[in-house]
């Protein structure tokens with residue numbers, strides 16, 4: 001039989017640090033890798049790391065009790081504990097009970113926001129409480145502890161998943177990315193969402209022009225009616241928002257390569273009239289669609305009228321709405337901010 005000796009406080013704190021950092025990184029990775037089923041792997045690792053924090057609670061409780069007896073300002077540490085606890089709770093609620101939403105804010109929005117708020121609080125927490133790793137931490141005993149904790153976290157994840165499916169909780173219906181279906185085939189019931197601070201602009205369709213800037217050729221200017229006349233391609237694609245919902249719609253529009261060809265260098269910049277811009281790898285051109293219609297009707301203002309991008313396999317924040325300009329730019333697509341800042 002293997003006896004796992006409880007970890008010393010220092011190791012518990014260091015393990016918490018690793019789990020928090022790992023969960024933070026995999027959380028953003030889950031948003032970044034796209035909407036393919038493989039993204040389940042990232043989400044599962046993320047969930048196990050997150051639940052690992054709960055596995056350590058009994059040992060951390062001892063540290064907290066001791067820490068609270070000392071004479072120091074406890075408010076920041078307590079605020080940190082509350083943020084982590086509520087954030088974890090929101091993540092688990094989203095993955096099990098479903099897309100709960102209060103005045104447009106989902107459990108997942110709360111989860112991500114609190115994870116971001118937790119970063120400065122964590123820094124504040126560890127600055128006055130340095131825990132140095134030691135070479136003796138690389139021992140068989142520590143390895144056994146890590147395996148025991150990791151195994152318990154994985155079992156906890158399995159138990160949550162099993163309960164979710166046997167109890168037919170909404171979580172059983174979530175997609176690989178953790179998102180829930182809303183309004184497929186019925187665009188008017190699909191949520192209108194912006195990434196961060198953007199807002200639906202007012203657009204005059206009569207004077208609207210889409211600028212297509214091609215390398216070594218003159219700039220194309222397409223009116224709304226010209227775009228409608230060119231909208232010969234239909235594609236059924238899933239829009240999967242990082243806010244935690246997805247919808248499949250039939251989009252109709254102009255394939256981007258029909259306007260730009262497939263560039264052999266740089267990136268394809270798709271720019272909204274609000275300034276919101278995303279850069280794509282050149283070989284994406286045939287997959288990208290400049291949609292003017294959805295579900296057999298023109299786009300609504302909220303969903304990107306007069307024209308919005310459909311970016312198959314990519315998360316919602318790539319699906320630029322109110323597109324005003326497409327161009328080939330010298331900078332590579334990976335040099336942009338991984339997530340929009342607007």
Ligand code: HEM
Nearest residue numbers: 013014016017064066067068074077078081084126129131
């Ligand atoms: C889930 C993450 C964590 C939470 C919720 C948490 C919370 C707390 C709380 C509430 C206290 C007691 C209040 C106080 O000392 O003012 C405490 C103490 C402490 N924490 Fe954390 N902490 C976490 C992670 C960490 C990490 C990552 C480290 C360092 C790498 C750390 C190091 C310590 C130390 C050294 C003490 C003081 C123990 C003492 O004075 O005896 N904690 N923590």
Ligand code: HEM
Nearest residue numbers: 020023024027028043047050051091092095112115160178
């Ligand atoms: C350090 C902070 C974080 C912790 C401790 C944490 C922990 C968790 C936990 C425990 C779950 C529930 C897993 C389950 O039961 O299936 C979860 C779900 C989720 N988290 Fe986090 N998370 C953190 C940060 C983030 C960030 C920064 C993001 C995104 C940018 C994120 C995105 C998600 C998503 C999308 C889910 C749903 C996954 C699913 O339904 O399977 N998390 N998180």
Ligand SMILES: Nc1nc2c(c(=O)[nH]1)N[C@H]1C(S)=C(S)[C@@H](COP(=O)(O)O)O[C@H]1N2
Nearest residue numbers: 192193194195198241272276303316319321
């Ligand atoms: N110009 C612009 N386009 C945008 C956004 C934005 O904030 N500004 N948000 C993106 C995000 S995060 C999503 S999920 C989809 C939402 O599309 P919908 O409102 O049609 O559902 O639009 C994307 N396109």
Ligand SMILES: [Mo]
Nearest residue numbers: 241242243316
């Ligand atoms: Mo989104």
